[in-house]
Amino acid sequence: MIHGLVLTHGAVGAELLRVVTMILGPEPSLSAASNAGLSINDLTALVATEVKTASTENSLGTLVFIDDVAGSCATAARLASVAAGPMRIVSGVNLAMLLDFTTWRESLDLDDLARRLVEKGRSAIGVVPLGDEES
């Protein structure tokens, strides 16, 4: 199983996981972390520890979801990727991505899963038609 880490500003990640749990029930090997109050070194160490721990527990790697492609979470995840273990980073995390992640993480490898989730996340973004508009 591929491990998931949702690494975000503030409590965004924790709240997203709370909603995932509300919809699907408790999910194993899926956690959230925040950059709040952490230096870039401590944030990098947090990611590295999570990825290493997952890899020693027979995970097929870790998918790190981040909210912003160019913030401290992105920098920390990229810096951690050097020595931490198998991982991929996907930015722009949203609920659709996380729900799809739980469906496919046992049947796809890291690269294919990352690609799939980017498409899934994009497909969930759009202008939603109003009640009397054609979709």
Place this chain on the structure above:
Amino acid sequence: MPVVLARIDDRLIHGQVSVGWSRKLQPDRIVLCCDEIAADSWQSRVYATCAPPGTSVSVMDRAATVAAFNDGTSCFGPDERIILLTADPKDMADLRRRGLELSNVNVGGMHYAKGKVEILEYVWLNREDIAGLRYLLSAGTRVTAQAVPGDREIHFDDDYLDTVDGRL
């Protein structure tokens, strides 16, 4: 070239800098001054990708930073608006010690580490940090803490740092 913001921030280029301050100050260039990162081309590239579109990034060690600002053959454009970043007060103080003029320094993010005391939610200091800030004050630099534009500025002076030192 005008330094529109000289900032101490252990996250260096991140959202508060690349969005918050950059939106307000419209910098042409961000100078990230850190010996360790400047010596590592991969780390340099990681940080450079965090800059806002249209803003150049120079990752330089302390010696190169002072030279770039102070010698007549600067690699910076004469009218470039520059955000200068160091990760800690020690490096910013060293730039001042080497002759870089710094009228104002912004303390923007110094996060928790063992042996540091909290003075603001986003500023934790140890004695080495305090020494660096004291040096900047002694050199005539105005030192304030402010995470993002619009936040209240907190002025640092020797009395304030004495109080912080007393808590360590």
